[in-house]
Amino acid sequence: MxxxxxxxxxxxxxxxxxxxxxxxxxxxxxxxxxAPVQKTMWGIFFEDINFGADGGIYAELVKNRSFEFATPLMGWKEQKLNNAQGAVLIINRGEQSTNPRYARFTVRSASGYGITNEGFRGMGITANQQYDLSLLARATEGRTKLRIELVSANNQKIAETSINLAGNEWKKYTASLTATTTDPKAKLNIWFDGTGVVDADMISLFPKNTWKNRPGGLRADLVQLLADMKPGFLRFPGGCIVEGRELENRYQWKKTIGAVDEREVIINRWNTEFRHKLTPDYYQSFGLGFYEYFLLADDIGAEPLPILNCGMACQFNTAEVVPTEDLDPYIQDALDLIEFANGGTDTKWGKVRAQMGHPAPFNLKLLGVGNEQWGEQYIERYKLFAKAIKEKYPAVQLVSSVGPNPDGPLFDYLDPTLRGLKADILDEHYYRAPDWFLKNARRYDNYDRKGPKIFAGEYAAQSKAVASADNSNNWQCALSEAAFMTGLERNADVVHMASYAPLFAHAEGWQWTPDLIWFNNLQSYGTPNYYVQKLFSVNKGTHxxxxxxxxxxxxxxxxxxxxxxxxxxxxxxxxxxxxxxxxxxxxxxxxxxxxxxxxxxxxxxxxxxxxxxxxxxxxxxxxxxxxxxxxxxxxxxxxxxxxxxxxxxxxxxx
CATH class of the missing domain: 2.60.40.1180 (Golgi alpha-mannosidase II)
Structure with missing residues (x-):
C-alpha cells in the first residue's frame, strides 16, 4: 500500500x-x-474604526478639543513650571448645550502655568508647514496672553505664536504656527502669561495643508489614496458604528451637521469592543459628519451611499430594538436625509445644506436601511422603511442586509425573504479565509438574473481568523481577493457594487485587522489588497x-x-x-x-x-x-x- x-x-x-x-x-x-459594468462596481467602504476619522482622515490634531470625553481632561495635562500656581476646573452647562463642557483656568502665577495636549498618539508635524490654531475663549478676570507652542517628543520647541485675550464675552481666536522640525510625536503647549481667569473651549489645531486646502478639513495624503482608486461609490459612515452598541450611541446624522462646535461628541462604539486592543480614548467628534462625507464623495467622483440606523442596535452586542410603533422618527430621519442631499434650497433640509456651503444637490441615488441586521425583526422594520421611502422617493435604490455571513441560517432566511419583497440591492458580507475566496469565485454565475442586485458590501480575506489580532494584509489574502473579484466582475449583470472593509487603520490605534490602508501620524501606504482594489477600479471598463x-x-x-x-x-x-x-x-x-x-x-x-x-x-x-x-x-x-x-x-x- x-x-x-x-x-x-x-x-x-x-x-x-x-x-x-x-x-x-x-x-x-x-x-x-x-453585461454593462456599473459605474458603482468598485467603491469604498468607510467606517470610523481603527481611528479612521478622528486621529485619521479628519485632520484635527487635538484630542478631546472640547473636553467632552467621559474623563474631561483625557488627552490634556497641566503644566506647572517652577511651582507655578494655577488650576483647571471643568464647567458643565448642562442640557442647554450639545457641547456643554468647557475648561476654566484660574492662573495665579504670571508665568509657568499651562496645559499640554498629546494629540492622537502624538501629533504629526512637518518642517516648514503651517498649522492653524483656533479656540473659543473669554477672560473673565485679569489680562492674559496665551503663548502657543509646538514641541517635539523630547520637549524641544519647534513652533511658537501668541494670542492676546480681551473681554469677558466668548470669542473665537485664531493664530498660525510654522514648524521648524518634523516630528511624528509632537505635542501642543498652551502657556498662560499673566494672572486671571480664562474660560476655553474647542481648542483646535489643523495643518494648513488639508485636502483641497479646506480649513478644518481632511488629511490630504489619505484622501489622495482614495481619489487614486477612482471609486464608483463611497459608503458611509459604516458598519457597526451605524448601529451602536446600544441605540443611545447609534449614529444620528442630524447631530453631525451644522456648526462643528455644536456637534455632540459621543463615545466610539469600538472604544472597548476588543480586549486585545482597548482604546478608552476613542470618541467621535463628528467633525467628519454627513455633510463632509457627501462633500468627500463629490470630491472623488463617487456616488454617496449613506447607511442609516433602522431602529436596531448591534445584534452582536445588546440587540436593542425600537418597537415598530415607535419607528416613525427613524423613518423621518431617512426621508429628511434624502431632502438634505437632494432637496432644493427652498426645502427645510436643502436650505441647511446650502447654508453649509453646497447649494447644489448631492444627487443621492442609494440609501442603506440598517447595516448588518438579521431576523424577522429586521424584515419588519425594513418593510416600514421601504414603504415610506418608495412612496415619496421611488427612484432611490435601497440597500438591505442579508446578515453578517454569506451562508447559514441567517442568510438562508433573509435572502429569499428579501427577494420575495422585491428588494433593490442585497448587501452580502464575507470575512473568510483565502481559500474561501478561491472556491467562491463562481458564486454568482448561477444567481437569478431577474432578482435583486448584489452589493458585496464588506469583504476581506482573513489570514488567521475573523477579527483575529494576528491577521495580516499579506499577498496570499490579496491574491485570493483578486481571484474572487474576477467572478464579481464577470457577473456584473448581478453584482452592481463591491467594497473591501475596513478601509483605514492607525498603526498605533487599530482595533481590527486586516485593513486596506495603514497610516501613522505622518505616513500612509496602500496594502497589496489596496493595489488589487485599485487595479480593478481604474480598469473596470464599460462592458x-x-x-x-x-x-x-x-x-x-x-x-x-x-x-x-x-x-x-x-x-x-x-x-x-x-x-x-x-x-x-x-x-x-x-x-x-x-x-x-x-x-x-x-x-x-x-x-x-x-x-x-x-x-x-x-x-x-x-x-x-x-x-x-x-x-x-x-x-x-x-x-x-x-x-x-x-x-x-x-x-x-x-
Missing part, C-alpha cells in the same frame, strides 16, 4: 508538471457583450465580454482566474488574469470579434513569490503594480503568467 501511495504521488506530480507546461489559451470574444480558458469559464482551472471587459470610451480590451499557482504558466490571449488591434499591449503586474509578504512603512510599495508592455501578434498575445501574480492587460482596438 505504501509503494502504491508513493507511485500515485509521483504520477500526480508529473501530471501537475505537464499541466504547468501546457499553454493555457484564453479566448476573448470582444463582440459578445454579456463585460465573453472570455473562456480552454473553452470554459476561467474560474479556477489550473489555479487560473480571469475576466475580460471592453472600454467603449477608450476603445480598449481589458483582460484581468490571476495565477494562484506556485509555478509560471505559459499562456496565450486570443482576442476575437475586432477588426484590428494595436501591436503593443500595456500591462500592469502585481506579483510576489512569497505569499506572506506584506507592505510596510519601510517598504510601502513592496507589492505594487509594475508596468510593462508586450507585443501583440495579430490578435494573439503570448504571455507567461508569473507564479502568484495578478495582471491587467489593456490593448487598443483600432
Amino acid at each position: 505504501k509503494r502504491l501511495a508513493i507511485l500515485a504521488a509521483g504520477v500526480s506530480l508529473i501530471a501537475c508538471q505537464l499541466t504547468a507546461q501546457t499553454t493555457q489559451v484564453f479566448t476573448v470574444k470582444a463582440n459578445q457583450v454579456k 463585460v465580454v465573453n472570455m473562456t480558458l480552454n473553452n470554459e469559464i476561467a474560474g479556477g482551472q489550473n489555479g487560473l482566474y480571469a475576466n475580460a471587459c471592453i472600454d467603449s470610451v477608450a476603445k480598449e480590451v481589458i483582460v484581468k488574469i490571476v495565477n494562484t499557482g506556485a509555478t509560471p504558466q505559459s499562456s496565450e490571449v486570443n482576442i476575437e470579434g475586432v477588426k484590428k488591434l494595436a501591436t503593443t499591449a500595456n500591462v500592469e503586474v502585481l506579483k510576489n513569490e512569497d505569499l506572506q509578504q506584506a507592505n510596510s512603512f519601510a517598504q510601502p510599495t513592496g507589492i505594487s503594480p509594475q508596468p510593462t508592455t508586450l507585443p501583440f501578434k495579430g490578435k494573439k498575445l503570448p504571455v507567461t503568467l508569473a507564479p502568484y501574480s495578478f495582471q491587467v492587460i489593456r490593448v487598443k482596438i483600432l
Whole structure:
C-alpha cells in the first residue's frame, strides 16, 4: 500500500508538471457583450474604526478639543513650571448645550502655568508647514496672553505664536504656527502669561495643508489614496458604528451637521469592543459628519451611499430594538436625509445644506436601511422603511442586509425573504479565509438574473481568523481577493457594487485587522489588497465580454482566474488574469470579434513569490503594480503568467 501511495504521488506530480507546461489559451470574444459594468462596481467602504476619522482622515490634531470625553481632561495635562500656581476646573452647562463642557483656568502665577495636549498618539508635524490654531475663549478676570507652542517628543520647541485675550464675552481666536522640525510625536503647549481667569473651549489645531486646502478639513495624503482608486461609490459612515452598541450611541446624522462646535461628541462604539486592543480614548467628534462625507464623495467622483440606523442596535452586542410603533422618527430621519442631499434650497433640509456651503444637490441615488441586521425583526422594520421611502422617493435604490455571513441560517432566511419583497440591492458580507475566496469565485454565475442586485458590501480575506489580532494584509489574502473579484466582475449583470472593509487603520490605534490602508501620524501606504482594489477600479471598463480558458469559464482551472471587459470610451480590451499557482504558466490571449488591434499591449503586474509578504512603512510599495508592455501578434498575445501574480492587460482596438 505504501509503494502504491508513493507511485500515485509521483504520477500526480508529473501530471501537475505537464499541466504547468501546457499553454493555457484564453479566448476573448470582444463582440459578445454579456453585461454593462456599473459605474458603482468598485467603491469604498468607510467606517470610523481603527481611528479612521478622528486621529485619521479628519485632520484635527487635538484630542478631546472640547473636553467632552467621559474623563474631561483625557488627552490634556497641566503644566506647572517652577511651582507655578494655577488650576483647571471643568464647567458643565448642562442640557442647554450639545457641547456643554468647557475648561476654566484660574492662573495665579504670571508665568509657568499651562496645559499640554498629546494629540492622537502624538501629533504629526512637518518642517516648514503651517498649522492653524483656533479656540473659543473669554477672560473673565485679569489680562492674559496665551503663548502657543509646538514641541517635539523630547520637549524641544519647534513652533511658537501668541494670542492676546480681551473681554469677558466668548470669542473665537485664531493664530498660525510654522514648524521648524518634523516630528511624528509632537505635542501642543498652551502657556498662560499673566494672572486671571480664562474660560476655553474647542481648542483646535489643523495643518494648513488639508485636502483641497479646506480649513478644518481632511488629511490630504489619505484622501489622495482614495481619489487614486477612482471609486464608483463611497459608503458611509459604516458598519457597526451605524448601529451602536446600544441605540443611545447609534449614529444620528442630524447631530453631525451644522456648526462643528455644536456637534455632540459621543463615545466610539469600538472604544472597548476588543480586549486585545482597548482604546478608552476613542470618541467621535463628528467633525467628519454627513455633510463632509457627501462633500468627500463629490470630491472623488463617487456616488454617496449613506447607511442609516433602522431602529436596531448591534445584534452582536445588546440587540436593542425600537418597537415598530415607535419607528416613525427613524423613518423621518431617512426621508429628511434624502431632502438634505437632494432637496432644493427652498426645502427645510436643502436650505441647511446650502447654508453649509453646497447649494447644489448631492444627487443621492442609494440609501442603506440598517447595516448588518438579521431576523424577522429586521424584515419588519425594513418593510416600514421601504414603504415610506418608495412612496415619496421611488427612484432611490435601497440597500438591505442579508446578515453578517454569506451562508447559514441567517442568510438562508433573509435572502429569499428579501427577494420575495422585491428588494433593490442585497448587501452580502464575507470575512473568510483565502481559500474561501478561491472556491467562491463562481458564486454568482448561477444567481437569478431577474432578482435583486448584489452589493458585496464588506469583504476581506482573513489570514488567521475573523477579527483575529494576528491577521495580516499579506499577498496570499490579496491574491485570493483578486481571484474572487474576477467572478464579481464577470457577473456584473448581478453584482452592481463591491467594497473591501475596513478601509483605514492607525498603526498605533487599530482595533481590527486586516485593513486596506495603514497610516501613522505622518505616513500612509496602500496594502497589496489596496493595489488589487485599485487595479480593478481604474480598469473596470464599460462592458463585460465573453472570455473562456480552454473553452470554459476561467474560474479556477489550473489555479487560473480571469475576466475580460471592453472600454467603449477608450476603445480598449481589458483582460484581468490571476495565477494562484506556485509555478509560471505559459499562456496565450486570443482576442476575437475586432477588426484590428494595436501591436503593443500595456500591462500592469502585481506579483510576489512569497505569499506572506506584506507592505510596510519601510517598504510601502513592496507589492505594487509594475508596468510593462508586450507585443501583440495579430490578435494573439503570448504571455507567461508569473507564479502568484495578478495582471491587467489593456490593448487598443483600432
